[in-house]
Amino acid sequence: MTIDFDITVKKVNDIAVVYPAGYIDFEAKEKMIPAFHELLDNKIKRILINFQNVKKINSMGISVILEIIDEANERTAKIRYSNLSRMNVKLFKMIGLAEYGEIFPSEEEALQNFP
């Protein structure tokens, strides 16, 4: 796994699927926040974050994700998560992030019936 962070986005109809890659720590903020701001500024209301290329998220990375959720809530956008590793699912549940976005095992499942 590379530790350098990167982020790509693709559109599936009017849903933005975001693919963070690498190690999500405080440095990820530099790329993650602007990427999400751009989506929200473009009035995207449904965002799926696919974590298939992320092995590790530390607590500083969690705070970056919380900032994104906060911003999305303010702009009435919904977020879903998919392809989290076992440890990252555990992390999300321990912190309570599942209250702010549903967790799905795969992108296909997450994209279905996304209200």
Next chain:
Amino acid sequence: MNNEEEKNKPQTREIRLELPTIFKNELVAEATVRQIAELSGFTEEQIEEIETALGEACINAIEHSRVKEMKIHISFIPSDSYLSISVEDKGVGFEPQTVQSPVLSEKMKSIYKRGWGLMLIEKLMDEIEFDESVSQGTRLLMKKYLDGKKEEIRKEKEKAVDKK
């Protein structure tokens, strides 16, 4: 030999690691503990938990020691029942009793969304405590039991107490 010297004396199965207080060095600690935990017989799930807890402990030491160009001192003591880990810095120290457990709903209302490290360590490891005998900085002690061993040790202790 005083108390602190006694504690710093290497133990037979002890493995020591010294890392500069630079972010991302927590990954070096995690890779090391992964190998130790694999050799000790932990499950993959437990290894992930230990890695994550140690990573968080290192991040805390790097961030909160507030000392540049210093080291984090990590000690691993594997045994037949558990893995003991200590993470020590020689920084400014802190009072663990002043740290409040974070609540997500409150964090979402606040600008400051950090502060999850200690909570995660507590949930992922079987035992944690801060060694208050250190004269400078912070030493965090953590323990993870191999499957079934915690219960086994608890029962042995109960038997020993009953015999008295």
